[in-house]
Amino acid sequence: MTCGPSRDLPLLLLKNYYNFLALVFAVEEINENSELLPNLTLGFYILESYNFLPYMLIAAVKIFSGRRFWIPNYSCRTSGTLAAIIEGLPSEESSQLSNVLRTYHFPQISYASQNLLMSDTVTFPYFYRTVASELSLCAGILKLLKHFDWTWVSIMASDDESSTRAVQILKEGIEQNGGCVAVTETFSHNKRITQEQIGKMMNRMQVTKVFIVYCPIEYAFSIFMIRNVIVPGSVWITTAEMDIYNSYFINLQARNQTWQQGNNFLAFMVAKKNIPSFSKFIREVNFTLFPHDMKPDVWWKVLCDSRCPKSIRRSCSTNTTPFTHMHCNRKYLGSSYSVYNAVYALAHALHDRVMSGSGSNAVSRGDGEGFLDFRPWQLHRYLKNVRFKNSLGDEIFFDENGDLPIGYSIINMGGLRSGTQMYEIVGSYNPYAPHGRDFTIDEKAIAWDGELLQLPVRAKCSDSCPPGFSKLHKRGDPVCCYECIPCPEGEISNQTDMDACTKCPEDKWSNQKRDACIPKVITFLSYEEPLGSALSLISICFFLITAVILGIFINYKDTPIVKANNRELSYILLVSLMLCFLCSLIFIGRPEDITCILRQTVFGITFSISLSSILAKTITVVMAFQATKPGSKLRKWMGSRVSNSIVLSCSLPQVFLCLVWMCAAPPFSYLNMQSETGKILIECNEGSIIAFYCVLGYLGLLAGVSFFIAFLARNLPDSFNEAKYITFSMLVFCSVWVSFIPTYLSTRGKYMVVVEIFAILASSSGLLGCIFIPKCYIILLRPERNNRKYLTKN
Structure with a gap:
């Protein structure tokens, strides 16, 4: 039948x-x-x-x-x-x-x-x-749309049950591929479709350039024969049997009738053979x-x-x-x-x-x-x-559904400029073929009409988002309508039309175009950069100045002003200050585990020796004043052994703290990737922050005791009262380190190291300047004041 x-x-x-x-x-x-x-x-x-x-x-x-x-x-x-x-x-x-x-x-x-x-x-x-089955037909249409990146389409279909289900499958597939259906027009399959109906539907569908006509041949025949339905520059995809049109349109041309169809006509036809x-x-x-x-x-x-x-x-x-x-x-x-x-x-x-x-x-x-x-x-x-x-x-x-495993041919049909009609197979879709060979299309074989200057036709609601941008969907808009927003720092999109930017690995950062992750810049306070060079130069200059002062004191060791307040303590203090200036150099350069350990231990111990020497000097001033009173028992404590014992006893607790710190949780170098944008900071982790602040606290304790004792002894009658200079030096020292802590906590990266170096140099130079510069002034420029007669007179 x-x-x-x-x-x-x-x-x-x-x-x-x-x-x-x-x-x-x-x-x-x-x-x-x-x-x-x-x-x-x-x-x-x-x-x-x-x-x-x-x-x-x-x-x-x-x-x-x-x-x-x-x-x-x-x-x-x-x-x-x-x-x-x-x-x-x-x-x-x-x-x-x-x-x-x-x-x-x-x-x-x-x-x-x-x-x-x-x-x-x-x-x-x-x-x-x-x-x-039309299930394969829907899959083939979706493959074609995806190949040409057509994501903004309209569908015209009959309202029979099979076509309705097929349209639903097409909509779901198009949305899964990131596209959307702008307009869906249906017409009754029980009535003749009129030119007025088609005109109204086409007016609503003109928002797109790609149209899918899903209906039997008799309806497609009626649609495509209406004048001005086929808009130049648009693409039509049909599921109707197209072989009959080829002969029919040739005969129309022979009878001098005008066919309004353009070349951009792709039809899916069940694979046929003779x-x-x-x-x-x-x-x-x-x-x-x-x-x-x-x-x-x-x-x-x-x-x-x-x-x-x-x-x-x-x-x-x-x-x-x-x-x-x-x-x-x-x-x-x-x-x-x-x-x-x-x-x-x-x-x-x-x-x-x-x-x-x-x-x-x-x-x-x-x-x-x-x-x-x-x-x-x-x-x-x-x-x-x-x-x-x-x-x-x-x-x-027959497969399990009673269907013959056969595919579709994709036909391109239209009129050539020579007046002849074209009917060419330009592709195929066979769902039963091996993966990767199920869909084929020869774009060069398609004879697009002259309206399509750039091929394939653009069929998108929104322009493609280039690499470096991601899609931003507005609420209520179709899924394929979106805005393009640039990727934030640290994220990239290296493909077109990415839904979201991807975050760069921890050790990388986004480039300026936000389309590639590049290695982060490794930063630390180096000797080559101007800031590191300047601090190094300042440290060496202060070291040399301290060395010169030590040479002056050694050269004038027998003068009264040098002998006052225990010259051995002066030597110890100057040597410790020289080490303080040199220890700042350890903070410059690429941090390593050994340098991180040396930074804190050398800094803590040298400064504790300096402050212990100053404390011993202060105590010596007080004891010297008390020892001059008749019958005083402090005379026997005025030797250098007592002052050296003070320096040693006050420095040993700091040494002990450093040893405990190094054994429990020593400092180490690590890569800080979060503090600065696009940079990897090589820093020294303190290991134990409690130990770090204990070392600073002990230094503060020594400075505070020295300041307190010197402040009480500042007005003691003496021809050269060193307590006044120690008081002022401790005031400078404490001011530097009190301001250091909040500044240190508020900075990041190499500038944190700069703050620490500055505190070391400023406090050390304050001690050096306040205690030793006045003495050097007298020794070198006012030698007449550096004699016992002058001291006795005053």
């Missing part, structure tokens, strides 16, 4: 003659094959429904009754046994027919219906087809094979026209018009390949049934008798498992 397109388009019925001849050709081949269905003759009974549902139902009941005038639920069959129904109905009519056939359990093999809902074997258990020897069969077939009610006179005469290809041209004479010439120039002869496969699939299933154990007696019992006990549902298990190679070498079988 074969059924064709709508009665509204009688010209399109002409392609059904190819389908009919393919059926006859396949049946004759099978009957002539002694190995396939031996001792059995395959026949057929054909009816045309004109895609009119009542006609289709009447035709179905006629087949079941076996009579011209049908009687419901009554079979009066005088010919062979009915094995299955092969049909070429559109999707919805095929679904309705399946509901009828399900009652009688007859197999239904379709060579036209791609209804995706009919892949459900529970609802349609007896349905098979030799074309691909059957070997079928063209010869068309040329030589007996004209009387045609049923009387199919009226093939016009179709037949066209094959005699000189413009018809030699492969199917008949040797006769005729006077045909260009319009009736439309079916002659078809690249593929209707759905002949699908019909051919359907007939052979049925024949092989029947053959398997005959050769099985249950049908082994059928052959021996003759042509008809063996099928007297035939039941239609017995054929289903053989159809499900049928597998063979057709005459073209293609393997034919």
Whole structure:
């Protein structure tokens, strides 16, 4: 049973003659094959429904009754046994027919219906087809959109159940690929679509440049024939059978009619092939094979026209018009390949049934008798498992859904500037092919029209976000409509249209364009940079100045001013100050574990010796004043041993603290990647912050005690009272270190080291200047004051 397109388009019925001849050709081949269905003759009974549902139902009941005038639920069959129904109905009519056939359990093999809902074997258990399901068609369209990066599209579809489901699948797939459907227009599949309806729909769809037309051929034919529907520069993707248009438009051109379609027309067509020897069969077939009610006179005469290809041209004479010439120039002869496969699939299933154990007696019992006990549902298990190679070498079988594993060809059709029509296969989609080879497209083979100066056409709601930017979706806008915002510092996007920026690794940072992560700049206070060089120079200068002062004191060691307040303490203090100035150099340069340890230990111990020396000096001043009183017992404590013991006893606790610090949690170098943007700071971690502040606290304690004692002794009568200078030096020292702590805590990186070096240099130079500069002034510039007579006088 074969059924064709709508009665509204009688010209399109002409392609059904190819389908009919393919059926006859396949049946004759099978009957002539002694190995396939031996001792059995395959026949057929054909009816045309004109895609009119009542006609289709009447035709179905006629087949079941076996009579011209049908009687419901009554079979009066005088010919062979009915094995299955092969049909070429559109999707919805095929679904309705399946509901009828399900009652009688007859197999239904379709060579036209791609209804995706009919892949459900529970609802349609007896349905098979030799074309691909629309599920594959939707996947192919999504692959095409993704390949050209078309994310802003409109869809026009009929409102039948299968198309509605397909549109839903397309919407979900487009959104998963980052796109969105701007407009979805539907029209009734039960009514003729008018030019006014199409015009209104197109006005709403003009926001996009890519249009998907998802509907049967008769509706697509009506849409594309309306003037000014095809907008130059737009791309149309259709699922309708396009082979019929090729011949039709050639004839329109021959009649000087204008076709408004542009070249940007991509159609998905079930993969077709031409059957070997079928063209010869068309040329030589007996004209009387045609049923009387199919009226093939016009179709037949066209094959005699000189413009018809030699492969199917008949040797006769005729006077045909260009319009009736439309079916002659078809690249593929209707759905002949699908019909051919359907007939052979049925024949092989029947053959398997005959050769099985249950049908082994059928052959021996003759042509008809063996099928007297035939039941239609017995054929289903053989159809499900049928597998063979057709005459073209293609393997034919049905998958678990009853679908033939076959793909689609992508057709580019349009008009060339020479006036000829173009119909080229530019790609394919086969979901059963290996991954990576399932979708192919040859962009160079597509003849885009002149409106598309930059290819492919831009089909986006928003401009692509370049590397260095990410998408920002506004609430309420479609998913493919967005703004581009630059990536924040430390994040990059190295691809186009990234949804979010990616954070750089911890040891890297984003470049200026925010499209690549580059290694962070490693920073530390080095000798090469100006700040490090200046501090180094200052430290060395103060060291040399201290060394000069020590030389002066050694050179004038026997003078009264040097001998005053214990010259050994002065030597110890000057040496310790020299070490203080030199220890600041350890803070400059790339921090290592050993330098980090030396920084704090050398700093803490040298400063404790300096402050202990100053404390010993202060105590010496007080003791010297008290020892001058008659009967004082402090005279015996005025020796150098006492002062040295004070220095040693006050320095040992600091040494002990440093040892405990080094043993418990010593300082170490580490990479600080968070403090400064785009930089890696090589710093010294204090290890134990408690130990660090204990060392500073002990220094503060020594300074405070020295300051307190010196302050009390500042007004003691003496010709050269050193307590005044010690008081002022301790005031400078304490002021520096009190201001150091908040400054130190508020800075980061190498500037923290700079603050610490500055505190060391400032406090050390304060001690040096306040205590020793006045003495050097007297020694070098006022030598007359550096004698016992002057001191005794005062």
